[in-house]
Amino acid sequence: xxxxxxxxxxxxxxxxxxxxxxxxxxxxxxxxxxxxxxxxxxxxxxxxxxxxxxxxxxxxxxxxxxxxxxxxxxxxxxxxxxxxxxxxxxxxxxxxxxxxxxxxxxxxxxxxxxxxxxxxxxxxxxxxxxxxxxxxxxxxxxxxxxxxxxxxxxxxxxxxxxxxxxxxxxxxxxxxxxxxxxxxxxxxxxxxxxxxxxxxxxxxxxxxxxxxxxxxxxxxxxxxxxxxxxxx
Amino acid sequence: xxxxxxxxxxxxxxxxxxxxxxxxxxxxxxxxxxxxxxxxxxxxxxxxxxxxxxxxxxxxxxxxxxxxxxxx
Numbered sequence: 388x389x390x391x392x393x394x395x396x397x398x399x400x401x402x403x404x405x406x407x408x409x410x411x412x413x414x415x416x417x418x419x420x421x422x423x424x425x426x427x428x429x430x431x432x433x434x435x436x437x438x439x440x441x442x443x444x445x446x447x448x449x450x451x452x453x454x455x456x457x458x459x460x461x462x463x464x465x466x467x468x469x470x471x472x473x474x475x476x477x478x479x480x481x482x483x484x485x486x487x488x489x490x491x492x493x494x495x496x497x498x499x500x501x502x503x504x505x506x507x508x509x510x511x512x513x514x515x516x517x518x519x520x521x522x523x524x525x526x527x528x529x530x531x532x533x534x535x536x537x538x539x540x541x542x543x544x545x546x547x548x549x550x551x552x553x554x555x556x557x558x559x560x561x562x563x564x565x566x567x568x569x570x571x572x573x574x575x576x577x578x579x580x581x582x583x584x585x586x587x588x589x590x591x592x593x594x595x596x597x598x599x600x601x602x603x604x605x606x607x608x609x610x611x612x613x614x615x616x617x618x619x
Numbered sequence: 620x621x622x623x624x625x626x627x628x629x630x631x632x633x634x635x636x637x638x639x640x641x642x643x644x645x646x647x648x649x650x651x652x653x654x655x656x657x658x659x660x661x662x663x664x665x666x667x668x669x670x671x672x673x674x675x676x677x678x679x680x681x682x683x684x685x686x687x688x689x690x691x
Contacts, residue, residue: 437659
């Protein structure tokens with residue numbers, strides 16, 4: 388039964404992700420939010436491919452294992468670029484696109500090099516360990532970058548409601564995973580609860596993004612004073 | 620300091636911060652893999668040596684039955 392619930396949540400996640408891509412195509416947002424749409428499209432395809440490989444080879448198969456972790460690494464890189472796409476949107480008016488590109492590539496190379504250094508002394512299956520390590524490291528880089536972006540949104544008085552919604556959703560998403568990890572370590576006996584949290588979170592991010600694309604108009608604005616408490 | 624050097628410095632700073640955070644979290648964690656991506660049944664951490672039922676990775680967006688670790 389828990390497996391069924393999780394499969395339904397996965398299906399819902401895939402539908403939401405696909406709907407965002409379709410809505411973006413229909414309304415002409417694809418180019419403006421290209422990295423996000425590419426990430427969501429890739430994520431949907433990977434999800435279906437995972438279930439296909441699972442049905443063909445089984446959960447304990449090497450095929451599924453390798454496909455899962457390798458595709459996860461690629462998706463993490465995709466999520467990283469989606470986040471940097473949001474950076475480009477927020478810093479658009481500062482004409483800092485060139486520096487942002489350099490920053491993005493440098494950080495990615497730095498993370499890759501650090502991951503390489505970490506797994507260098509590993510024994511067999513070095514490349515697979517490297518793939519998992521870089522996914523893990525990029526998760527933390529993404530977490531830090533999201534909080535920095537949120538700080539920039541407040542500092543620059545960003546008022547575009549959709550951009551704020553996208554950034555905040557990503558921040559909550561990253562933070563909730565970390566919170567779930569911490570709580571799971573604190574209360575391991577509640578494993579039946581923690582089992583459901585990741586798929587629910589995985590569903591909430593596309594749901595929040597879908598709301599941003601479906602319901603929030605491109606020109607919608609929100610007052611910065613409602614986002615930040617300014618000390619007087 | 621030129622702008623390009625500033626960019627290099629900021630990238631290094633973010634990397635150091637992120638890796639420090641990772642070190643703190645993973646040191647106090649249970650050895651699970653930290654990731655944040657889309658669904659599908661989750662394989663266990665490939666470096667864990669446990670033989671019993673494996674909890675799902677907390678950073679994945681999905682669950683399902685977990686295959687055994689091929690690293691044992």
